[in-house]
Amino acid sequence: MDKKIVIVGAGVAGINAALKLVDNGYPGELITMIDMGKDPYNRKPEEVMCGFAGAGAWSDGKLTYHTAIGGQLSKYCGEEKAMELMNQVITNFKRFHPKPEEVQCSNPDTEPEFIKPYFGLRLFPVWHVGTDYLSEIAKNWYDYLVSKGVGFQWETKVTDINFNENSLGYSSLPVKLGKLKPLSYDELIFAVGKSGIDFAQQLAQEYKLPDEPKSVQIGIRFEAPQKHFQKLIDISYDFKLYRKFEDKGVSLRSFCTNNNAAYVAVEETYGDHSYNGHAKKDEAYRNDMTNFGILMEINGIEDPFEWSRNVVKKCQMLNTGLYYSPNIKNSASKTSEGGKVSSYQIVTAELDKVREAFEGYFEYIEDFIEDMKEVFPTLGDEWGMYIPEVKYLSPEVKVDYKNLALVDYPNVHFVGDALSARGITVSGAQAIYVAENILESK
Ligand SMILES: Cc1cc2nc3c(=O)[nH]c(=O)nc-3n(C[C@H](O)[C@H](O)[C@H](O)COP(=O)(O)OP(=O)(O)OC[C@H]3O[C@@H](n4cnc5c(N)ncnc54)[C@H](O)[C@@H]3O)c2cc1C
Secondary structure, three states, rough: OOEEEEEEOOOOOHHHHHHHHHOOOHHHHHHEEOOOOOOOOOOOOOOOOOOOOEEEHHHHHHHHOOOOEOOOHHHHOOOHHHHHHHHHHHHHHHHOOHHHHEEEEOOOOOOOOOOOOOOOHHHHHHEEEOOHHHHHHHHHHHHHHHOOOEEEOOEEEEEEEEEOOEEEEEEEEEOOOEEEOOOOOOOOHHHHHHHHHHHHHHHHHHOOOEEEOOOOEEEEEEEEEEEHHHHHOOOOOOOOOOOOOHHHOOOOOOOOEEOOOOOEEEEHHHHHOEEEEEEEEHHOOOEEEEEEEEEEEOOOOOOOOHHHHHHHHHHHHHHOOOEEEOOOOOOOOEEEOOOOOEEEEEOOHHHHHHHHHHHOHHHHHHHHHHHHHHHHHOOOOOOEEEEEEEEEOOOOEOEEEEOEEEEEEEEEEEEEHHHEEHHHHHHHHHHHHHHHHHHHHH
């Protein structure tokens, strides 16, 4: 037990790795965590992405407990192990929760009959930690790790890593200290999350790290009065309808449902407009609308990033995205700030241009909507869609599945959102998996 372990990123992944190590007797003095944000006593609520507890575990605490949600885990370690690892993450939240009895699990377990003929409905348990307790949990985690001797470097950004010499360069963000002496490591856990994605890509390019093939994730944002979906919302607030065309390499899902005070948001990426949605909590914003993405995952496209960029580009008119409703009296709705959602309204005849842009895949979305009209019979033509919605997936580096280490650098482990996770439970679970491997191999 004399290996020096450096963890870059003190988000939920980094923390779970450190907890696993010290819980199993690994000397905390040999572990250093570096984060460009602040410790949990100084981190402000508005610092959403950076600092102790990382992104979601600081601002939102829904712990999904299913291997089909939140990114990839069972791909590396199998279904059973994945569930066991996620359970460890949930236990780590409860164990440091000031009122563990208040952690609630919602677990809808029956797919309603009216959905079945047309769609699958993804049902999965979610543990609700309670947003109000997150910063207290973070402080308890932090105090525990400090008591075990773990070292922390705050407001320190890792700027380069020399995988060949096992050392990393970093700068103290308060300008006065500037670049610090390189730090060496025996094992490196790279857990930089979404806020470190550019850095991860920089390393991938510098070291020509091989990556896993990625799928395209593209579709539209659908919007309609909430009343048409209420029957399903009562069963599952953030419902996930899905269907799969295995032989075509295409699957579709409804994604990120917003209700009650639901607004469509414009995302500007690479100078083009695409769409997303969000919900306001304040009753003053209630508009009784529902919006959700209808996203296709398309496999087998050679350059998914370039392909998606082209589709998005072709779905722009007058420097913005498109809005379509079969009822021409409908138009784009208002944003939460009161303006119109930026979009160019097209008529039915112009849908051909969209079909062309999607190169034959748009009909899957049209079928999905047609079938929603069967399942929710009051919907009729009372809906609109914003075109396109897109998720540009960053390349996922190739790792050894047994310890998530880079294939050419077996002491460098990628975990959490920096690898293939998209949620708290999976991120923490990947990190525990790595820590278990380090403990076994010591
Ligand atoms: C507002 C919001 C709400 C969310 N809600 C949920 C939810 O309810 N449930 C859920 O499952 N998921 C949620 N997510 C997603 C979830 O937050 C992430 O999947 C999860 O945080 C990933 O954990 P991570 O440890 O990999 O990365 P992060 O939590 O992002 O942590 C990465 C850490 O690395 C640090 N870092 C980055 N680059 C560097 C660098 N170069 N040098 C030093 N430090 C660096 C950052 O400061 C950060 O603290 C939410 C995300 C957001 C933004």
